[in-house]
Each structure stands twice: as C-alpha cells, then as structure tokens.
Amino acid sequence: MVFEKFTKKGRGLKPMASIRSSGQLGMNRGCIERFRLMSGFVALYYDAESKRIGIERGISEHDDGAHQLIVKPSNAFVGARAFLNWYGIPYEDKTRRYEISLSEDGRMLIVDLRKPIYSTREGRRTPRSPAEAEDQEAMRNQ
Secondary structure: OOOOOOOOOOOOOEEEEEOOOOOEEEOOOHHHHHOOOOOEEEEEEEEOOOOEEEEEEEEEEOOEEEEEEEEOOEEEEOOOOHHHHHHHHOOOOOOEEEEEEOOOOOEEEEEEEEEEEEEEOOOOOOOOHHHHHHHHHHHHHH
8 A cells, every 4th residue: 555645734725716805816725726826917707608608728918808817826817897797797895716617628617696605794704504604593692
C-alpha cells in the first residue's frame, strides 16, 4: 500500500464561482488551480435559455468585450456589473455561489445559474435544507 501525502492548504479546493453583491464575478482558489487561471483578459457570454454564464480565457485586451481577469493567491475576479445588468442577472442584494466547470471543448468555464450552492445575505449563509432552516431559526430565537 502506498500513501500519498496531501499538501494543499486553504478553505477548499472544489472549484466555485460567485456573483458578488459588488457586481464582480469571483472564482475561488480551487478554480484557479484546477483550471490554471492566470491574470489576463476574458470574454463573458450568456445563454439565456439555459441560464449559464460562459467565461472564455485567453482573450486579447484589444478584442471586443474583453474584461480584465485579476488573479490573486486565494481568488480571482472580473468586474461584471455591466454584464450582469445587461442580462438582468441579480447581484445587488446578496452574494451567490455556484459550481463552475469546463466546457466540453475546454474553451470556456461554465457557471450554471440554475444550480446555486448557497447565497449569503448580511454575512449569513442561507439554509441548504428545511431542517437546516429550522435549526437556524431556533438558534436565532435563543
């Protein structure tokens, strides 16, 4: 039997995207590592029928619709307020998190807005189940 030592640090390595209440489209460290994100430029796409956001990497800053992607050690983000407003994607009231995946052809990162992981409002995570909602309500009433 051969054991492999786990050396990664951080909150979590599951790739996630967030639509922040500031209008930024953010990506966590898991996304940076899994998809090898680097600072540069991206193009944003929206499929209204499937309610999915596409993020195409490797765009020239001179291309139409180029948005700067800023990558830091723990997260990456792109200013997306105009994009979110144009397509009527809500963001101002709370931050919402979503799983992020790679398209079949590997060109785009895909965020499925129909499948939120959770949302925050005033720094509180919304419940994932009715039982969790009851637990949160009971704790507030103590």
